[in-house]
Amino acid sequence: MTEPHRAPILRLEGVTKRFPGVLALDAIDLDFSEGEMHALAGENGAGKSSLIRLLAGIHRPDAGRMTLAGQPYAPHAPLDAIRAGVRVVHQEFNLLPALSVAENLLFERLPRRRFGIVDRRAMDRRAEELLARVGLGDLSPRTPVERLGIAQKQLVEIARALSTEGRVLVLDEPTATLTPRETDRLFAQIRQLKAGGMTLIYVSHHLAEIFALCDRVTVLRNGRKVETLPTAETDPAALVRAMIGRTLAAQAPIGGRTLGRDGGDGHRDRREALRVAGLRPIGAPEGGGLDFAVRAGEIVGLAGLVGAGRSETVRAIFGADPRVSGTILRDGRPVRIRAPRDAIAAGICLLTENRKEEGLVLQMPARVNTTLARLGLVSRLGILDRAAERDATLRLAGELATKLSGPEQKVIELSGGNQQKIVLAKWLFGDGGGASAQVLMLDEPTRGIDVGAKAEIYALLGRLAEQGRAILVVSSELPELMHLCDRILVLSRGHLAGEVARADFSEERILSLAYSQYMQTD
Amino acid sequence: MPSSSSGVLVRRILREAGIGLALLVMVLFFAAVAPSFTTHENIANILTQITINLILATGMTFAILVGGIDLSVGAVMALCAVIAGTVLKQDSLSDPEAIGLGILASLLVGMACGGLNGFVSSFWGIPAFIVTLGMLNIARGGALEVTNARTIYDFPDPFNAFGTMSLLGVPVMFLLALALLGIGWLVLTRTVFGRMIYAIGNNEEAVRLSGHRPLVTKVLAFTVTGLFVGIAAIVYMTRLTIANPILGIGFELNAIAAVIIGGTSLSGGRGSLVGTLLGAAIIGVLANGLILMGVSDFFRQIVTGVVIILAVILDSYRARLSLRG
Amino acid sequence: MDRRTFLTGCAAGGALALAPGLASAQTKKPVIGLVMKSLANEFFKDMQEGAVKHAQERGDLTLLPLGIQSETDIDGQIALVENLITKKVDAIVIAPADSRALIAPIARAVKAGIKVVNIDVRFDPASMRKHHIDIVFVGPDNRAGAKMSGDVLAKALGAGGKVVIIEGNPGAENGVQRKLGYMDAIAQGKLDLLDSRTAHWETEEANTVFSNMLTAHQDIQGVMAANDSMALGVVKAIEAAGRKGKIKVVSFDNIPAIQPLLQDGEVIATVDQFGAQLAGDGIDAAMQEIAGKSLTGWTKTELKLVTAPGS
Structure with a gap:
């Protein structure tokens, strides 16, 4: 270990989280040192999201304990986490679309004058500072969030996390929607936060980012911790092998x-x-x-x-x-x-950018999603042939190697990759290839x-x-x-x-x- | 969505069981405290009493599943009834002609109003809540205009006879409602149209991007709601042998309550007609049983309100369970 | 605004007393606002049409007939009264949707010099005293009418006859009065009251409610329905239970749809309160007031018992 030994600010001991039928986290022991940037890596379903939700106070662990700066840390709600100084920037936006950027940024603590009236000028000033910190200095704080692009929303979300004094900042796939220029800007900001003593937990599929930014990386697989390594002592190929556990x-x-x-x-x-x-x-x-x-x-x-x-x-x-x-x-x-x-x-078919909103009917079975675009092939006179639907679903799941408990499994229960395969199956169903x-x-x-x-x-x-x-x-x-x-x-x-x-x-x-x-x- | 795969079937039975269990408990309770509750006559009474609400709720299920709602069913029912009543009273027609045309008129008026609701709300993207609120007033005003606020009565005897017919002690009108519910269930679970209704209720954009026209399905779903209103109007007329323009006030709320108690989600895409049947039965049994017990009118209303809220709470638990799979 | 109303009133009053020809040449016809309840109700619709006809026949006034959406739209009716005050009509004839809630706006109308005549449902006397007004009531005695109808049933069944009451809207004054009238008949005829429930004036609900009463009390011999629409539903329930002819029904209102049932003897009595004439009577009273006569108290209008030909 090349890092000088620093006191852990956040420590997890034997943390376990169970969901019906799934052991999401299995006795995780993990230390985050003060001022370090620590990456969490792993395939979807490895337990990264569950871990973040525990830290954010959205879920509570079934077993094990967490300590923050030596004190027991057991947030019952997101507000507890924020009060304790743990902020999480989620992958999904939690912004209120009709409200202004400033209102969103300072939602938890709007500056007030007497009688509870919001001090708009103070709010705008504070919002501008925060926006400048994420490189959105030219954006008017009065702009409604619904008019922002997806990348701007992501940056506003990060700026919001910076609105309270925090000790630990969790970033979940912050660059997924950003352009390289915006990513660079964000990295500069992240380095600055780190220099200021903030502990950062960074979740990303981009291995290059992990190696460029982070001091250490913890690999999770199937709810278990595989290893924690300084990034200087590993390389992308080794990390991928650790994540998937196979070549x-x-x-x-x-x-x-x-x-x-x-x-x-x-x-x-x-x-x-x-x-x-x-x-x-x-x-x-x-x-x-x-x-x-x-x-x-x-x-x-x-x-x-x-x-x-x-x-x-x-x-x-x-x-x-x-x-x-x-x-x-x-x-x-x-x-x-x-x-x-x-x-x-x-x-001509299109697999859209947002598979959950536009590609799939999440609450319905794989069977329904597979045949959705070509119901004519599994019906006669408007009457559905469910056996044919099930056959087609299983056949395509086999061809695409989709992990499915059966044709009736709801797609919301599938991982991102398997969901995407269902969308592909929808377009491939009834298309034989060839001329x-x-x-x-x-x-x-x-x-x-x-x-x-x-x-x-x-x-x-x-x-x-x-x-x-x-x-x-x-x-x-x-x-x-x-x-x-x-x-x-x-x-x-x-x-x-x-x-x-x-x-x-x-x-x-x-x-x-x-x-x-x-x-x-x- | 029902399915024949056994695992899903079991889960579905569990999901439906909550509401079925509630009905069972209710029936056992009333049977214990009100001896006349289980008599053959009383059961026939209950079946007659839930018939109209069951027909309306069956139609309402279509509108709610597709992500809409229809607040106009009570008023449209009055419009259907008074127009059918006007046709039935035409002296120039023979009885069979008058009955046939009267029924046809009711069904057509219902479908036209429903289709219009569906078209206006989906073509211009106006919430169905608002459009059907407008239709409620249009239809009610129309019914009053047609009749000048008068009650129409004295329909042909064969027409009125349907309202009191029974088969092996079961009211025929209830059997009709049950048959309609069965057909509705088959349409929802076995046809492309039904598939489209559920899919649109869940994710309209995904359906559009899969190459379908949600507008068509939505208009048709509301038309089905209207068709059932037309049928309910005829059943009402045969049962009470009158048609007046102020009939059906508040019926939409009972129909919606039956659908909701039956576990169909108000945001669309989730629920079934089996639930609607149970929901309508619960409302009917509750009203009947509480009267037999001698509970006051006002307290009866309170109990009904509590049951609706309990049903929705139960439903929110179910939704959470189904999310976790 | 007060002055013009005052002048019109003086002129009209003077005209009656001194020189009719001169006055009618100088003044416009008085304007009377007729504030009704729900025009969706056949009863009020008839009443309004009768009033319009009556006003045309008289020819010496301008009538403004106004109605509200539903029986319970008290706010809507208050708004109508306020509009009439703003319009400076000469008189208001009102069938109040609530016997107390309408008193405050009516007191304002009186203060503005507008003559007011109360029809159909009587304003609560205590509330009127509180507002220092005394509005004349022109209308039927619902309680007396219901007793007439109920007495027919009491006579048909004899003492000890088992009856139920189907009530109108809880809280509606005419409904309350009719129930009291039925109770009077029950007390006097020594009948046995098994149950009393509301069916909100409606046919379908009356059908359901009465079917259920019949299950709970197999021995019902007679029904007192607070209006004919509910009696229609009750009769259908009796037929459905196979008890046609065994249970006797009395009712109130005498609408056309009840006639065949009276012929058949399924309904043995109803009461005609001549609703179509009621508003006309109110207009006559208002014209008298405009002419300077001061009316108070209760001018009872005609009630007629209508019985089945056989009974």
Whole structure:
């Protein structure tokens, strides 16, 4: 251990948490030293979220004890945790959309004048300070939260955690929605907090971030602690092995190894399964719009910064949102797409960014979700054939290696990766591959999914492309796109800034294209 | 969602059991304290008394499952009844013609009002609560306008006869309500339309992005609610042999109460017609039993209110259990 | 505002006493606001139509008929009275939705010089004294009427006859009076009252409530219903229980829908309070007041017992 031994500020001893049917945390012993930055790593379901919920006072442990600065720490409610100086920035936003940024930031302790009247000026001043600390200095504190973008909301959430004097700050996937520039800004802020003596607990799937920021890392697997190591004494590969407890078949999801397919040139003569001409999604800038094509058997990436119009583009092709203009051609023939149903009829599918809100009916069984898009195949005269539905669900679960207790399992009970596989099953059901195969568009397909499931999804996409499907992937993670794609289209401020062929893949190349429109106009 | 897989079936029985158990306890209690409660006549009475609410609640279940609600059912029922009554009183028609056309008129008026509720609320994205509140006034005003506030009576005898028919001691109108409930159950659990209702009630956006038109399903679901209102209006008329424009005041609240007590979630997507049947039975048994016990009217109302709240509390526990799986 | 009302009143009063021709040439016709209860109720609808007809026949006044949404919309009725005060009508004829809640606004109307006539349900005398007003009441004696109807049942059953009462809305004055009238008949006829419950004036509820009473008390011989709509539901329940002809019903209101049942003898008596004429009588009283005559107390209107042809 290279770290000088410092007193633990937060200590967990034999902490256990049981949910019906699941042992979420199994006798965890863990020390967090004062002023350190400590990462929690592990696949989804490893127990990271449960641990955070215990710290935040949302759940209480069934056994074991926690001590904070030598005092017993047993929060009964989130407010107890906040009072004790433990703040948690959750992955899901807990902001009140109709209220202003300032009101959200200072909700727990609004500055008051006499008679309980809110002192708006003091509130705005305090809010501006907090916003400046997360690099949102130009944002008016009076802006309603509902008008913010997703990245801004994330930063406001962090600023809110900073509004009270805290000793321990827990950050749960804080960069999931941030652009590289925002991430850099956040890291600078985090380093500053750490320098100020704050203890930080950092949860992230991004191993690079863990190694860049954290002093130590604790790996959890199936509710148990595997090990705690100084980051200086380990490396990403070892960490992944510790997290999954097995070696991945399709190794190195991050690092640019090929999927064992040809370099991308082999698709030149294939037909264009999808072509868009002059496409301008709603909110697109003036100009000629986007022109590009995806050939059958090809995986094409769509890269760009947050706000570049990637999701808007695929949503416009799918008919999920209206478009300003543009023609969509399928196998060379123009198709009229005004709603998702038109796109699906033309064999164009979209796996949306938010699978819980837009991709799945969470409270319903896997069976219902699997057949949702093609009920015609499992019904006659409007009467459902449930046996056929169950067969299809099990068959697709087998093909995609979805972990399912049965076709009647509710998808809300599944892990993120398995949920994503159900969404994929929905689009693959009734699509046989080959000449009739469809255009599959995926928007952030691996967001919030653990490493093991990521690798499986990558392999799956490779297989689907080989079967002749045309695949268009939107992702904020460049290594992911570079790993998956035959070529990458780069969007910048709604314009197609360029295209990079696999042979020329490099982060610098793609990023410089992604920033190109910002350089020109600023 | 019901299913034939045995594990889910067991869980579903457990889920439904709470409300069934409550009904059983209630029945045993009244049987013990009010001897006349279990007589054949009284049971036939209870079945007759819950019939109209059961029909309305069956229709209401469709609107609530799809994420809406229909506050206009009582008023629309009055409109259906007075229009059907007006048709029935046409001297130029023979009895069979008048009865056939009267029934048809009631069903069509109910479906039109329901469909309009569904269309206005989903096309313009207005909460069904507000749209159907508007429809409540439109229909009530319409019923008063049609009749000039008069009671319509003296319908053809074969029409009135239906209200008192019984089969092996069971009121035929209750059997009709039960058959309608059964058909409704099959539609909800076995058809694409039913699947769409549950899915939209849970996550309308996911359904739209899976290539469906939620608007169509929602309009149809409200139309079904209206159809059941039209049927209830006819049953009401045969039972009481009159139709007046102020009938059905507050019936919507009883129907909603039956659906809620039956465990259907007010936010849509979760619940079943089996629950609705139990809910309607609980309300009917409670009203009947308390009168037999000689409990005062005012206390009766208090008890009914307490039962509704208890049912919702029970439901919130169930929801939490089902979340944990 | 007071002055004009005052002048109109003087002119009208003077005209009656001195020179009718001159006065009618100089002044406009007096305006009378008729404040009704729910026009969804057949009874009040008839009353209002009768009043409009009556006003046309008289030809010497302008009538403003107004109604509220439901029987219990007391607020709505108060608002109507306030509007009429603002409008400076000459007189208000009112069927109050509540015998006490309407007194305060009516006292304001009186203070504003508006003549007020009370019809249908009588204002509470004690509350009137508190506000130092004495409004004339033109209306039927619901209690006496109900007793007439109840007496028919008492006579038909004889002493010891077992009866139940189906009440109107709890708290509604006419409902309370009718129940008292039925109780008078029961006391005098030495009947045995088994149960008394509300069915909120409604047919379907009366049907349900009475079916359940019948289960609890198999030996019911007679029913006293506080209105005809509820009697309709009671009769259906009797038929459904197979007791047609064995249980006798008396009722109140004499609406058209009850006629076939009277013919059949299933309902043996009801009471006609000539609702259509009631508002007309109120208008006549208001015109007398405008003419300067001061009316107080209770002007009882006609009640007629309607019995089945056979009984």
